[in-house]
Amino acid sequence: MRRALVPILLLLTAPIAHAGDLTIRQRTMLGGVAPREETQYAHGTLLVIDAPDSRTIVDVDARTMRVADKQRRTWFEITFDDLRRQADAVERRAGAMPPKERKMLDELIGGNGTVTLVPTGRKETIAGFPATEQALKGGPFAGSIWATEAVAVPEGVRRWRELSADSTSAAGPARPLTQALAQVRGLPLRTSMTANVGGSTFATSTEVLEVRKTPIPREVLQVPPGFTRVAAPKVE
Secondary structure, three states: OHHHHHHHHHHHOOOOOOOOOEEEEEEEEEOOOOOEEEEEEEEOOEEEEEOOOEEEEEEOOOOEEEEEEOOOOEEEEEEHHHHHHHHHHHHHHHHOOOHHHHHHHHHHHOOOOOOEEEEEEEEEEEOOEEEEEEEEEEOOEEEEEEEEOOOOOOHHHHHHHHHHHHOOOOOOOHHHHHHHHOOOOOEEEEEEEEEEEOOEEEEEEEEEEEEEOOOOOHHHHOOOOOOEEOOOOOOO
């Protein structure tokens, strides 16, 4: 279940915004791994997260996600319906547990909790834009999100957030998180989040370093040439 939360956390906090082409350079940290820089591209209903070792392409219209492994030179495609079915399967397995064990699991991962976003009143300039902070808390999650309303968020982003919520199990612990993040106003510029699941902690943080409104090279909007398609991994 912890592994199932990882791609959702990363993509929900991705700073997609603006109706035209937008390039966002940001620094990301996962757990204790050294921080790395990623570049995100927003083009119409496409969101691309390009990192040194991978490229993820989300197509909101097609309801698909393509993930390319630059080291293995392979890629796979998974649909949002596939993600929802896998999340539901995990929840069904948890639901089949004896009542006592299921109660312990819910207490452990905060399965019955709610996640809230509360403005803190703090303000700061990040990557040249005025940003305000909202504290995130509930269930196994805690953190904060700094966002700016100086960059317009189009209708496509609203649809993306709805699709993200649909891809999680209706009863799973990620559902309250997606619902809370759907309420974020503006473009996220800095996020920090932890999830305490199963006695261990998953932490992620991002900070936008630069935002450019320039035409996007078409080659970054697709899987690199010469990569081999493989079957999508199962989300356990």
